[in-house]
Amino acid sequence: MSVIDWNRQDNFLDPTLRTHIRDLLRSHSRPSQDLGISALSTLAEKLGKYGDKIAQINDLDELSRLESCRSALEAFYLDCRSLLAPVRRLPIELLIHIFQFCRSAEPNFRRSSDSAVCGIAHLAQESLLRVAHVCHMWHETVIGTPSLWSTVSLHASALSGTPQQCETTVKLLEAVLRRSGSMPLNVESYPFDGYGKRFQPALELIARHSARWKTARIMNSPFDFQYLSSIQHNLALLTTLELYIGGSGAEHQLDFLAFVQNVQNLTVHGSIQFAIPRLPLEGLVTYRCVDSRPGTIRWAIASMSRLSHLCAVGIGIEIPCWDDENYSSALGIPQTTSNIGSFSLHVHKFFRTASSLQILAQTFAALSLPSLRLLSFRADFNPLAWPHSEFMALSSRSSFHNHLQSLDLFRVHITELQLIDCLSTLPALENLSIADHFPKPLVTDSLLTALTRSADNSTLTCLIPGLRMLDCISELRFDDNVYLGFLLSRCASESDSPPDPVPFVSRLRCPRAHIWRTINSNVAAQIKGMCAGGVLKFEWLKYPSLVS
Amino acid sequence: MVLLVTSDNEQFQTEKDIVERSVLIKNMLEDVGESDQPIPLPNVSSSVLKKVTQPSTGPTEIDVRGRYLSTASTTVESPSRPPILEQSQDETRKRTTDISEWDQKFITVDQEMLFEIILAANYLDIKSLLCRRWLQDGSQHDQGARPPEEIRKLFNIVNDFTPEEEAQIKKENEWAEDR
Numbered sequence: 063m064s065v066i067d068w069n070r071q072d073n074f075l076d077p078t079l080r081t082h083i084r085d086l087l088r089s090h091s092r093p094s095q096d097l098g099i100s101a102l103s104t105l106a107e108k109l110g111k112y113g114d115k116i117a118q119i120n121d122l123d124e125l126s127r128l129e130s131c132r133s134a135l136e137a138f139y140l141d142c143r144s145l146l147a148p149v150r151r152l153p154i155e156l157l158i159h160i161f162q163f164c165r166s167a168e169p170n171f172r173r174s175s176d177s178a179v180c181g182i183a184h185l186a187q188e189s190l191l192r193v194a195h196v197c198h199m200w201h202e203t204v205i206g207t208p209s210l211w212s213t214v215s216l217h218a219s220a221l222s223g224t225p226q227q228c229e230t231t232v233k234l235l236e237a238v239l240r241r242s243g244s245m246p247l248n249v250e251s252y253p254f255d256g257y258g259k260r261f262q263p264a265l266e267l268i269a270r271h272s273a274r275w276k277t278a279r280i281m282n283s284p285f286d287f288q289y290l291s292s293i294q295h296n297l298a299l300l301t302t303l304e305l306y307i308g309g310s311g312a313e314h315q316l317d318f319l320a321f322v323q324n325v326q327n328l329t330v331h332g333s334i335q336f337a338i339p340r341l342p343l344e345g346l347v348t349y350r351c352v353d354s355r356p357g358t359i360r361w362a363i364a365s366m367s368r369l370s371h372l373c374a375v376g377i378g379i380e381i382p383c384w385d386d387e388n389y390s391s392a393l394g395i396p397q398t399t400s401n402i403g404s405f406s407l408h409v410h411k412f413f414r415t416a417s418s419l420q421i422l423a424q425t426f427a428a429l430s431l432p433s434l435r436l437l438s439f440r441a442d443f444n445p446l447a448w449p450h451s452e453f454m455a456l457s458s459r460s461s462f463h464n465h466l467q468s469l470d471l472f473r474v475h476i477t478e479l480q481l482i483d484c485l486s487t488l489p490a491l492e493n494l495s496i497a498d499h500f501p502k503p504l505v506t507d508s509l510l511t512a513l514t515r516s517a518d519n520s521t522l523t524c525l526i527p528g529l530r531m532l533d534c535i536s537e538l539r540f541d542d543n544v545y546l547g548f549l550l551s552r553c554a555s556e557s558d559s560p561p562d563p564v565p566f567v568s569r570l571r572c573p574r575a576h577i578w579r580t581i582n583s584n585v586a587a588q589i590k591g592m593c594a595g596g597v598l599k600f601e602w603l604k605y606p607s608l609v610s
Numbered sequence: 611m612v613l614l615v616t617s618d619n620e621q622f623q624t625e626k627d628i629v630e631r632s633v634l635i636k637n638m639l640e641d642v643g644e645s646d647q648p649i650p651l652p653n654v655s656s657s658v659l660k661k662v663t664q665p666s667t668g669p670t671e672i673d674v675r676g677r678y679l680s681t682a683s684t685t686v687e688s689p690s691r692p693p694i695l696e697q698s699q700d701e702t703r704k705r706t707t708d709i710s711e712w713d714q715k716f717i718t719v720d721q722e723m724l725f726e727i728i729l730a731a732n733y734l735d736i737k738s739l740l741c742r743r744w745l746q747d748g749s750q751h752d753q754g755a756r757p758p759e760e761i762r763k764l765f766n767i768v769n770d771f772t773p774e775e776e777a778q779i780k781k782e783n784e785w786a787e788d789r
Contacts, residue, residue: 148725153732195779197771
């Protein structure tokens with residue numbers, strides 16, 4: 063129990079002690095052993111006594127004195143409590159790691175009805191600044207850590223307001239660049255049509271720091287590239303580049319592409335033909351051509367001949383819904399041999415099935431991919447039609463049987479017979495992704511049986527003997543015991559060989575709730591047993607769980 | 611299964627794919643190879659380890675579960691895990707759009723435990739997502755980050771800025787006054 067001498071000044075009013083506690087708070091240092099939970103309890107008790115005493119007093123002078131003492135004690139108590147707060151146990155480097163999560167990826171347009179304010183708040187990293195305004199130590203940490211400011215994200219909305227707002231944007235940009243110190247930068251610039259001239263001061267400012275650019279995402283009109291002229295010869299750190307090429311008319315603005323010699327990851331949007339001659343493709347690790355129209359896909363395919371075997375390629379095609387078959391059939395894709403290791407084709411938007419079939423058929427017919435290991439297809443809406451004979455010719459021409467390890471056909475409408483035909487020529491395959499598509503299911507008893515190793519473990523009688531992962535989007539129109547038989551055969555070790563340390567992976571994804579059904583409980587129990595034994599990794603991806 | 615031994619000498623049999631989210635443990639397992647030897651975690655108590663490794667909802671029927679996001683795209687969310695175990699940046703972005711049931715439960719732990727968990731996650735080298743939820747608005751405010759006063763209140767932090775520093779902060783925030 064603490065006893066208070068009401069006529070004597072308490073030590074919490076000692077300015078030296080107050081300053082000491084404040085210094086500790088501001089430095090993120092640990093308090094001494096003397097200041098622990100018990101000391102805090104004593105202070106809280108004293109605070110309560112002050113309250114009680116004040117409630118009993120009638121003398122105004124005495125009341126004023128005690129209230130002042132109580133306020134000082136309360137401030138002292140709060141300082142001490144803060145000093146013992148659990149958050150102070152986090153080391154600075156961990157705080158910085160947490161603060162990194164406060165950076166927003168995009169402007170929050172719900173923040174204000176004024177889009178310029180939203181863009182400016184995004185550039186200023188408002189969330190980070192709010193954290194910086196919590197206390198002295200957090201402020202020092204946030205403002206003084208260049209890595210927290212290494213992403214410079216300029217959204218056109220930040221330049222869409224009044225002239226004063228545009229000035230603010232440039233000042234904030236200067237502040238962000240200053241705080242980033244000498245850190246390598248991630249630069250992002252997103253345009254709105256018609257703001258080209260307004261970008262000039264901001265782009266020129268960013269361009270002056272191009273020697274620090276590590277990644278750059280420049281989605282402005284190519285005509286804005288004129289403001290980036292100073293970046294030529296000054297892009298030594300740039301390893302990741304994404305840019306919008308636009309249409310014709312700005313080709314001369316793309317000369318800087320000849321200086322991006324160290325770029326390993328390149329994404330190009332728009333009419334790639336204007337950029338290809340200038341692009342250093344040989345050293346790329348990833349190469350994406352996005353938004354290619356049927357008329358320009360030939361350029362993207364043709365450029366693949368310059369890529370190395372280390373490169374993973376993704377081509378995104380937009381087929382306009384008004385596209386007619388004749389248009390798609392006249393793509394003129396040149397015969398191209400490419401040593402790339404991975405190829406992905408992604409079709410955006412709705413499209414006519416006949417158009418996608420034409421494009422896929424012509425792409426397969428034009429390509430030879432003698433080193434390909436991964437092949438995948440994506441479609442945002444309707445599944446892609448499958449040009450089977452062209453694929454088989456591509457597979458044969460490219461010797462897929464020797465090296466194709468991963469085939470993702472989730473978004474491809476392929477029949478069971480066609481799939482079995484493909485798989486019979488792909489013995490090196492290890493990962494397969496397939497899906498049921500209306501009207502006939504693909505994941506059926508007959509397919510699972512064809513994939514089941516025979517009882518004598520002969521590798522000659524089953525499809526893809528080296529399969530390590532089967533990923534299915536299925537309406538579950540198969541017999542659970544057939545599925546179990548497939549799993550058991552794949553998880554069993556070869557005779558005379560030690561158990562495989564890597565479990566077989568099987569994923570089942572049920573696409574729609576209305577086809578919900580439970581899995582046979584005996585089958586589920588055996589699957590569970592195989593998982594516990596480490597021979598199977600089973601993933602059941604549906605909500606709610608189908609397993610009874 | 612992997613045997614973990616905590617600072618208070620309690621032993622935990624934990625699934626390998628869960629513990630391997632910890633870079634520290636993953637490296638240890640790679641160094642020692644297949645072994646029944648327990649892995650000591652001298653900086654993690656049993657109460658904290660239970661929190662770090664607990665699955666999202668109750669015991670699992672068959673190992674793993676998750677949610678299917680869309681029939682149109684092939685994007686499928688990874689099986690639910692405690693967010694503190696999440697690793698990939700893409701998953702991080704995806705998961706920050708809502709506060710999962712696991713997070714809601716997780717947030718209800720007291721601050722002593724919360725920061726013990728964060729320190730453990732740091733020691734185990736597991737990317738932590740949770741603090742972002744606390745410092746940002748997420749579903750509660752929808753207007754950006756929590757105001758500094760709320761963060762102070764939440765974490766028992768006092769405003770220790772000098773008047774000069776307050777003036778500097780006001781200057782840093784001038785742009786926001788145009789709103």
